Amino acid sequence: MRIVAALGGNALLERGESAESQIQEGHVAAAAAALAPLAARHQLIITHGNGPQVGLLALESAADPDLAHPYPLDVLGAQTQGMIGYWLLQALQNELPSSLIACLVSRTLVRADDPAFRGPAKFVGPGYDEATARKVSAGHGWQLRKDGDRWRRVVPSPDPAELLDLPLISQLAAGGVIVICGGGGGVPVTRDETGRLSGADAVVDKDLTAALLATQVGADVLLLLTDVDAVQEGFGTAAAKPLRQVTAADLRMRSFPAGSMGPKVEAACRFVQATGHRAAIGRLTAAAALLDGSAGTLIVH
């Protein structure tokens, strides 16, 4: 069986937690322990988020006195692919010493005319109180919006149109290699009319990239792994309860928060409706249980 597993950036760095390297490595080790049993029995392709991490590097780059221009998000996203990818590679290798594991720097083509470039909507980086948010916005020329009770930076998040490194990913997975790729949704690039590729100052949603990846590599299942147990029916109400199994069509009728569960639901629906295969959303540490349907929310056609 071929599995695409997407790890939430928040599962690697919890909300409000300090971004210390050691703390993140600890979370990655737990993720690797949860994924290793799947990798031992199936073809596994892993992608991961980078929201908190790319936000931190963006702040560092913006504060660097030696730089006239902070690095754009494609470059910072590539940095997070290296960093998080290395942590995952190392932790998985410690779980599976004899497995071949490839961690690929990989790019996602987006359309230069994607409307997302005119309406930044994806949260990155830490949350601020309102006064600090005003200062951060004025200081860096960034847009900030409310995410729950905190303010966070928002950046353009264009739709993933094509995975430029797909042939390699498929070839490696078919050869039995565990592949880590598409980190942070892939480094966003655009292609001009001459075919030339350029980086884009944006962040691609990693769940939507995972859905495209799962569809195009012919995955049997897409696992969207996060820090909650399941999708909630009646989310935000007193009567909220976990959805155990639902069709993509049914799920599309409901509404979910744009910043967190929304993209996972959209990704699951895209994959299930494109392929007829199943997707599951749930807690990272329960990855194996999600696969056999004993935990999380299963999304079927």
Add this chain to the structure above:
Amino acid sequence: MRIVAALGGNALLERGESAESQIQEGHVAAAAAALAPLAARHQLIITHGNGPQVGLLALESAADPDLAHPYPLDVLGAQTQGMIGYWLLQALQNELPSSLIACLVSRTLVRADDPAFRGPAKFVGPGYDEATARKVSAGHGWQLRKDGDRWRRVVPSPDPAELLDLPLISQLAAGGVIVICGGGGGVPVTRDETGRLSGADAVVDKDLTAALLATQVGADVLLLLTDVDAVQEGFGTAAAKPLRQVTAADLRMRSFPAGSMGPKVEAACRFVQATGHRAAIGRLTAAAALLDGSAGTLIVH
């Protein structure tokens, strides 16, 4: 023919030049233009330095008010692999649109008891005047030393002992894929007596990693590409002149500056003496001429 080409970090960011992303992307584009003709005709494996870049990220991490502990050099090195690897991948793909190119996050095993951990000697990051150097040293607890007429941070640079991702690199190269790997000498990791891998707060010399890589993948030639035309006979004297061809044994009798040409000479000698094949040292933009012997310094057995 199989070629390993090592690009100097200084060829991607010249001494004293600002580390703006656009400037580095421009240098990478020039590097890709120089390498593309080789990649079109031969199996090409590319590695690159990261001295200036890892130094910049280390400064940013040390200055980050949200971090109690700056990120260690393995993590920062992995970030530079993502960043520089992405630039190379993108620029090479623009030169060779139909080629498969793999950019791998990759690790280099070093010995935990390597004496380099007790004697930091590898320069990273920007140069300072003496007064600034004292402040930087006191502020971050870093060791600094004189590099020419400036002061720079020095970090441990243990010898590369094993390339942990070698089987993948060989497999990809044999399949006709252009491989970018071992950036910054590879992310340094140590292995304990139980076999467990951990990151090391160090930087591996990328030329020595390139020599090990070239030896172990069975390269026919090792190209050490930098920002000077050739190895100089009588370096630093009025009578200095370029060495056109030299045996490894002869080259080992001469002395070279530890920070720049020294590791290239050592790397070339190691590869040539281990394999009997040839190495060349010279200007990045003359890569094709280095290969046919019409430029640079050729090192033979």
